[in-house]
Amino acid sequence: MIISNIMNCKRYNSYGIFRISVGVCLFLATLGNTACNKIDDVFSQRLATEETNWKTLEDGKANLMSVYGLLRSATVADNSHWLMGDLRQGDFTITNRADMKAIVNGQLNASYPVINRITNWRRFYAGINAASLFIERSSEILAHDPRYTQLNNDVDIAQARILRAFAYFYMTRIWGDVPLLTSSHDGDFIQSPRTSQERVLAFCTSEILEAAKVVPFRYGGTDPIMPGLYYGENWPSWNGNVFTRLSAYIILAHIAAWQGNYVDAAIYSKFVLDNRSTQYFVDGANPLDYIDMNALTENQNNYSPFAFKRATVMVGFPFEAGNGLATANGHIEQLILASPFIPKAVPEMFVSKDSIIKIFTDPNDLRFSRDLATNRYRTNYFYGFESERPIFNKVKVIYPSNTSGDITLFASTMVFSRLEEITLLRAEALAVLGDTDEAIITLNTACAKRGINYSLANSPDLVKAIFDERRKELMGEGWRWYDIVRYNRIKKSDEVFAVKNDQEMTFREFEQAGGVYWPVSQDVISANPAIRQNPYWQ
């Protein structure tokens, strides 16, 4: 009977009681004070706040790299770079996936989760917002960290501007008119309507032109624009990862070409090719050069733009296995590879035998032809040509950088542009501008290592020849649909390009109806009433 015993004790030593009471009260009081500190001085260790961000050199690096990371995610999420670039009227046949079949059939508003996700442009605007925020806020670091120099900040902001412009350009290729937000409106959720494509692209061009004056040709090396290590790293560790002045001009050339402004496209692409030497055997990095078949399809170490981050990735976003970035989704390998490259019975898409024969007509083409030495079909692009489903295996970077393996985690870089690509764009511009001789030379420069050679004799329609070469060289790099659009804009053909509701349309009619562009996800429209659906998909 503990309780009753205690309770029954009526008399205590009053001094003792006093002592204990005071002691307890003091104890309570002190505990109270320290506990308040424990409430107010607890800070999350899982994030950076307005108080902690934008203070150090490292903050600059982390925030800038995130802009790259967000845009990498935006372009490859759900493999959208390829689903949006390579499927529409493309060369691929879909085995099973109904959502991909819908894209091939031009049913871009079909009700599939993947289509709903890839038609939501939020992922690009995340990168755009991060870039705007960086442009607005990164200079705050200057006052806090003397290691962060004005030059460093200028170069960083210039990159953010190029990245933001790149995102807008990439989006206009997909959706046409998109809302143009040029500041972060941080914490303010404004509703912006679509801005005309012309205005968006004019913004992109002026932004990049200005930023291009600031960014160096090389980071962390001996480039006089920005000599010395960049964020403590040298050029070999930065090349392929970040946008250089050459990257800026490539994007400028593409914007101009997309606008049909081939005069500027020729000028910008010329700048790129003229300044190739800035990344050619300098500062200890592997050089920027045209790549041979081994580098293109067999992950040759010094040049392969897909398997490694190299100078050959002129505009692109690497996924380096060594940095824990190998993923299953976000690479074309997930769509095209199957046994014997990876343990998978059938690929999700392939190039049919008929298409291969139609596309690869040159018997000397090293990408695909019969090898006279062995009398076998070359397998660089297509494995098992004679089978029902040849495996398109041009890009195969299986963790960490193997060409085949058991693990279906891939590390291939999202390559937007490499030297062959920009060279072909220059050839295209020259051809359109009528400089046929220079165009052929440029075209042959691009395909010199593919075993083929163009001439007016074998290719009287030079523009077509250039686009045919792009189709072969850039197959599976997300270019096909945009090339078709540019080609048809040049050709202005009266042939039937598409059929909608049993109505035949020429390309011009198709483009005027808005058919070139994708519908935007209903989620985007629901969240912002100022956004109208693309008329073609209403």
Add this chain to the structure above:
Amino acid sequence: MIKNCTSLSFALLLSVIGSGSLYANTLAPMGSRSNYQSVLQDTAKSQSVASTDTIGQMLKSLQKFKTVKDTINIKDAKNVPNLSLQQVLKGNVAGLYVQEPNGEPGTEQSMILQGASGVMFNKKDIYALQPAVYLNGVPLVQDNPFAFDVQKYDYNRIGPATNLLTQIDVSNIQSIVVIKDPYELAKLGPNAVNGAIYITTKNARGGKQDISLNSYFGYATVPKVHTVNGVYENEFRRPFYQKYATQEQYDSYAPYLRDSTNTAYFGPSNWNDLYYQNTPTFGADLGITGGNDRANFRFFGSGTKNAGNADETNLNRYNIFFGINMAPFQWLTVSSNVNAVKMDRTRNRSLRDRFAEARYIPDLSSPLSPNADIYGTFLSENNKNVDKNTTTALNGNVSLSAKLNKLVITSSLIFDYNEGIRDYFTPSTLMDGVSYVSTYFGYNQRLIQSNTISYGLQLNPNNVIDLELGQVYQGDTYKYNYARAYRGPNDDVKLNLVEGNASLSSYLNTLAAGGFYVFRYLDKEVNNLFSLYASGKYRYKDVLSVSALIRRDGASNGQPDSRWVTSPAFNVKYNIVKDSDFLNQLSISGGWGRNVRVYMDDRYAAGPQYRSESGWFEEPTIPGYGPVLGINRPYESGFIGYGIKLPYAERMDLTLDGALANNRINVALSVYNRNDKNQLVGVSVPQETGYSVNYKSGMEVNNKGAEFMINGLVVNNQGGFSWNTGLNVGYNKNEVAALPDGLSELIIGDNKLQVGKSVGSYWLYNNVGIYNTEASVPSGRTFNGIPMSAGDPEWKDLNDDNRIDNNDKIFTGDRLPKIVGGWNNTLSYKKFDVNFNFIFAAGHKILNQYEATRYGFINREAGNDINSVKEVSSWQKFDNERVYPIYNPWSDVNAYRVDQDLFLEDGSYVKLRSLTLGYDFTNTSLFSKSSGARFRRVYLYATATNLLTLTKFSGVDPELVNYNGYYDGANLTIPRTFVLGFKLDL
């Protein structure tokens, strides 16, 4: 005597640290009472201790009215081999809905008390709805859902994912009280915002030494299944192909079903022989209590193996409890108890769970064979797995209390620490040549320091005032380290080894050649809470009592300008009748109280922030860019701004209690109204801002309902036939009362919230038939822009705009039942007794995703994703399977999409949950005292569980439904278990 010396406040503090010691002495003589009263021994306290009311209006009435109220009939519950607390409570408390979505022992289960206070769209959300569980006054710390941040799939939390409320052995429980009273909940503070479950274990006490030994043994038995093979599947698919298939679609017929001579898929379907096993389940425990008035102790130890009937799943649990009370001086008591538990869980071998954990989906074009021989080779490969899931927990308290005249000062230290370890390895043979290893270590820790001063003031014998001041500091820490890794060098290396030689460049490099490809995650969160409160209670005789409380809570997880919140509560109780002829007792009580809700995530306190979040839907945990860990605004998870306040719950309750017929019938009726205000919800924002949502305060959810309890000793013949019955029914109505910014509706993914509708409402397309011919399709009718054609379902065009889209979705059906309850009966005749326990839930709907994916086999097999996984257990058919129309499964409208009411079914059920037959041998000649053995009680019983289910639901079991109301057929069945057991008290 006790009444004289027991101040209410002193009782409160003791209740926190072990009220068992209080009651035990007064209970001791009750052993000799009649059978009826001994039932009460566990469930209620006798009138003599009524004034030691500690923990709520409900408990207080309970002590007065004996059998009615929200206590669990522990005695009956102890005869049922329940593993988790949720299982013990299921159907036994009015207003408590227990979801047991999986029959696998030790998996997570959910409890929702008096309706959901928030949304249930993600698994994370469910964590925020759980009531607090107090074990001897220790508010048990639960797993924090922040681990889901690094997960792609939320089927299971990373780590052992063991239900932490399986840690309590029901044999050691003295009482379980479910607290719903607004005043008492307010007094418990922010932890109890969703209600509280207060468990008191048997505890140390003085007096005669007491030893009890209990044990049971039994089997979880195999269910009856109708297995099928490829023939059945081909038959199932034929009509789709006959009706719609083109030659191309015929050509891509599922390869594994093409060749009818393939014995793997067309041979005998006897996988169930290996999948289901009669599995032993058993437990034994020993309790010893002893000591004297000034120092006493209790020891309890137990071991339990709880088995599922499928896939060799089980959980082994080892409990140790030690309690001690000392009174070194007459005015000072020291009490302490410690509860330790270790749980090892053997988890299922389902493909989905493994691929989801590994975040790796191999080629799924050849599913598991239904043939036992072939399935057996899969199982033997599975034997190379390492799958260790260990959870250990240690909790308890130390309490000092000094009684200084009318002043009582109490100081307690309360702690709970639990850690989970999971080591997992699966060989390359099971994942297309890639081995996988993951390791997890995580802990949850809670430390509480609490101090109270109470003062009892007796103005005169009729007017008593009790005052109390209290202060509580609570510190919670959650942490985990997790690594997953792929492609080890070979299947004998089941550990991620790193170079230990510091002189080498590859030192500790997890990516060094030949090793696994490792992804690592670390996370830690601290959440502190500080509270001060003052309460007072005035009593006038036994007629009226009025209580009031005011408290101030500060939470580190609140934003700096709003983390301190003051909240009041009060309660009035009036005894209308006492001991009239017919009514023995009638009282009415009402209360109002407010509880602050503390966020489980510390992100909201930080305001605008930057996180490393740059992945996408399929790859949510991209660490950065190049070698740099990037930081950016939380575009994916949503913007968090300033001005986020702490949410709070405001409760009101009115209860009418009565006892009649010589206290043999007890009735209680209560109504409640609860508003969960200021809640945070992600409001959709223009996608051009880059953010998915913006988190804003202002969602309010209202729950109102009524609860009815009746308990009666219908027949009572001393020594002859007796029948004791108890029924509880709870009705709940849930509705969204407000949304942030005065919005009237909000779409969140596939769900929608609308003011006036339940948070658990489904939002679905309304299927009204099929377009059989092209002519029957209204001209120009589209589904989300896709022209509809013959073979597509006819979805109702609600707004007559000829476009079926989000605007044509309807609110229909609710995920949570409107009515839950149970009916418990004990029949006894002489020394025999029979107990049977029914539980029921009604008024909710289930979305049958299992059938949606079965009928949508074209899309399921075309996409090689987590929904394409076909488990071996899917090679069966069910008795009451529904038949759905034959739509064109190739159509772009995705005819068998799950978000349509075609797959919505009534989820109501009644279950005979347990049946126990017992015999009391205590006074038989074998054990009677005259024979020399001094057994106080000898009881033998047999129990069967899960015997009967009445439901219209077409799936296996209406309980096996995920938190979001989706039935996916992937969870293991709840076994029918038979056990035989004995209870010995010495």
